[in-house]
Amino acid sequence: MAEVDSIVIDRNGYLDVRSRGAVTFDLDARLPDQVFKEDAGDSLFCEFDAVLTPEFWPALCAMARWHGDGRVELLVLEPDCDAFYLPEYRMYPAMSLSVEADVDDYWAAIGYEPGGDIMGSIAISANVIAVTGPSGRWGCWGERDPEVAVFRGFPNATARNEWCAQFGPFLEVSGALESYLPLTFPGRTVPDEYAAALTANYGPTGGQDSLPSSTIRPRC
Secondary structure, eight states: OOOTTSBOOSHHHHHHHHHHHHHHBOTTOOTTSOOBSSOOSOOEEEEHHHHTSGGGHHHHHHHHHHTTOSEEEEEEEESOIIIIIHHHHSOOOEEEEETTOOHHHHHHHHTOOGGGOGGGSHHHHOSEEEEEOTTOSOEEEEETTTTEEEEEOOSSHHHHHHHHHHHOOOBOHHHHHHHTGGGGSGGGOOOHHHHHHHHHHHSOOSSSOOOOTTTSOOOO
């Protein structure tokens, strides 16, 4: 069973998660624009759907623990809470879950089917998500349309490399443009303007070394 308080059950709880998310992210921004408010170092990408699986929970907990966060908070930005989730399912699309929870708890939260309708679960219905912790020093932003999620908040290169080796595959922006993103555009070609903007916003910062090729694995 998931923790009783893992799924946000009232508007105040939802607004609390949203306000904390707004510390880390520009909630109105969308890729390829910059969604992170602060420069939190280098960015890594994975496929969007991977984040909404129970197996990914330990990766999020690891990021939270780096920064002393006792909880991971996930907010769904699209579909909209007031336009979709409340009228259709009478639920608030957010969760706040202890890092002591396990993969089953995470799945119980994101896979929860309101009224027995699988289409209302966060895992199925979420199109844009923002994940962070109370510290606001790390984050994962995911969008279903380009089918990618981007991560920031690695404390150092060693921690980042070990995280990638344990939880990957992940790609830097150049790899994401070659591997993940072409599949989502007509003709499997990423528009030049999109690629340039994504590279400018999420390319290597120079503060951390590039990941070794053995750590960043190609898309399986």
